[in-house]
Amino acid sequence: MKHKRRLAVIDTKFPWMMSGFRYWENYYIKQEQPDTLYFAVQPHTDPFPAKVHHLSEFENMVVKHGITDVYCVFLNLALSLLGENVMGNEKVPGSNSLWSIRETIEKYNLQLHTTLYPGGGLDPSTPKEYIERAGRSCKTIFTNINEVSNILSNSIFIPGIINSEFYKMQEKQSQFPIELIFCADNAIRKGFPTLVQAFNQLNDDFYLHIVGNWSKELSTLTNRNFTFHGSLNPLQLRQLYKQCNVVVHKIILR
Structure with a gap:
């Protein structure tokens, strides 16, 4: 019998409507994949159609709910999940707040997926080796900018159109x-x-x-x-x- 996959979305501060596309992207992920689980370093108070768990609950939820896949947005978050130390790195500015669950990702062989969107450590001066590092270790790379798709030929180009009904x-x-x-x-x-x-x-x-x-x-x-x-x-x-x-x-x- 084929093993059912279960997606977890990881973010820093969520749900936070002012984050724009990150909020609405997850809103639609919830509609398309209702059993998705959400985790945040700092759970926020904006309305969202699912419970958002504190990151400290991640390993317990992996075991309890059979999480198989992890998704995040931005290069600095993806690198943190890969165990890269980006704190204080001027070339990839960001947060190491997700670094703590890297061992859990390795322990349970979770598949990592990300969107490399402008910002979050990705700007015109970012060395391409950081993009290549994400490309080697992520199962799926989504993007909407040529500088990523030119380096990672297997990335999936998706224009950033969200919440047009608003x-x-x-x-x-x-x-x-x-x-x-x-x-x-x-x-x-x-x-x-x-x-x-x-x-x-x-x-x-x-x-x-x-x-x-x-x-x-x-x-x-x-x-x-x-x-x-x-x-x-x-x-x-x-x-x-x-x-x-x-x-x-x-x-x-x-």
Whole structure:
């Protein structure tokens, strides 16, 4: 008889809606695979359709429920599960909070799967040997960026589209100013300098809303037709999206 597989999802702080795609990805994993078990270093209090266990319960749950597969997101978490010491490593910044269960993964021969998504220790300067290390030891690698798929030919390329039901398409009236919103955490990949360069060349027909931790970069904007909102929760952000004509999450020049 074929042995039934059982998936466990491992995260640091979860369920945390502000984590964005990580929250909604797991929401849909729960729908597709209802018997999935969830573990967090720091269980949070946001609503989620399954119990989230503290990481200290992991080995007991492996034995009790027959966990066979482990999934996590981000390079630093995958390396931690592989026993790599990434604490204080400037090349792969992250947390060793998952390192404690590496022996359990080896002891029960659990299969590791991960998504190597930008952030979490993966940026343009990350040496490729760290990506190769994950590729050698993970059963499955999902990604949405070429720098991973170019190094790991067996990785599975999946565009990052999540929770589209949270937003409904609403036709906007043609009127000025045209309102744009740039929403992103402060990171090199987001292209904020390019946004600034472009927006500084626009006239009063355009107005920009900026969401995220960009307060230190605002001085580069000479076009003052903007509002800085700082960080917003999902419901606040949705209301702002409804007001705007164009949404920008990152700018990539090729």
